[in-house]
Amino acid sequence: MPTIYDPNSLPVDDNINHYAFSIDLNGEWFTSKGAMIAYYGNIDFSGVAAFASRAAWVAARFSSPLYTQDWVVAAGQGKLVIGDRGNDINSYDLEDGNLTIKAVNLLAFQPSLELKQSIVPGFVTLIGTGKFLASSNGPVIFVEPPFRADPDALLGWADCPSPSQHYDYNWMAQSFMAGIQGMFGRESGEERQYDFTGAGTILMQSSEMLRVDSALMRIVESQTNLLDANSAGALGHKLIARAQQSNM
């Protein structure tokens, strides 16, 4: 028989097991939509936009308009159990620091932290002091720069400047044709990596299931504003061709 928890015996801001976390809520937390799997007590969940209309501080803390649809504010008193599709869940404490993390892996954070969109698409940055929860596919591995990461396994990074993209030298030199293909978006292997330099910590997960980040499409779409009309049209044709190819 498993341990039977009640509101008093549930852990206080700690993991119940590798895959579930119990928040001792007394006030507010930002949580990603759908992260709640159970709760005791009086807890209200409101959309970020709806909550912001009552509490002006929300807008200052949650400065990521593309993600407001995916987040809610949990407010009240009680024990809130967080889970994410059976992925490992870890809590992290930031002390006057900054940490950038893959947006789909961020599950919850205290409002003492400030959320911003990272320049790297699909990542968000947390700044300030407080606790946040993030999921990972398998245990998290911490690495120090200089380090090159496979973008698929990259979970996030703390304190480092933003990563640059690194293309494998042999891959570039071996075949100029391959270089051209890369420009056409036909790269498929490990030739592209994220290069980290400077001081900080890099977070890796041991495997990666492809997760849909609805905001990522909106980010990339907004970046197409950089293109002129002709290039945008050409890009559109390529994307249609790719969609048709993957449907076959």
Next chain:
Amino acid sequence: MARLTAEKKVLHADLEGDSVKAAAGSMVAYQGNVEFKNAGMGGGGGLRAAVRQRVAGEAVNLMECTGHGRVYLAQDAFDVTVVDLQQDTLTVESEHILAFTKGIQHDVQFAGLRGMTSGQGLATTKLSGTGQAAIISDGPMIALAVAPGMPLVVDPDAYVAGTGQTQMSLVSGVSWRSLVGEGGGEPFSLRFEGQGTVYIQPAER
């Protein structure tokens, strides 16, 4: 008496000349002298149970394991939890049943709206009596107590099973509706009141 023991993702069923019912095809190995036979479409619950299960879409294909020895049961690398029942009822979706001992009856209960929200059909399976039941979950099961004055709210997609005398209702408060307005999200959650235990899994279906 047959004894069920959970060993992480494998269930040990120790038989002493008696039998347990298990999900068909869940046997991975056995020691000793054990016979396996299909318990029929009613899961051994008779024709009325069979008809109810068909109507409710809660059909479960069970086999009866009889003999002396140890049977190893597992399914889809899901975690196994053994629940001891003393004149109690375990309400569970049929797909989460791995095995149960003699002395436990297996029947279908119409669950009403809850089944609709989780897309599991309008009924759930009831295991009642005295004995042991083994249920499976995606990730280790978390047991949460429900007591008077201590209601519990769970995500319908994380809910697996429950025991005791609990009343279930749907929560779709104003705050929940405002979530829907912002696209996606979970429009309903389940609120449990009364006295009992609710089992949830960390992975939403």
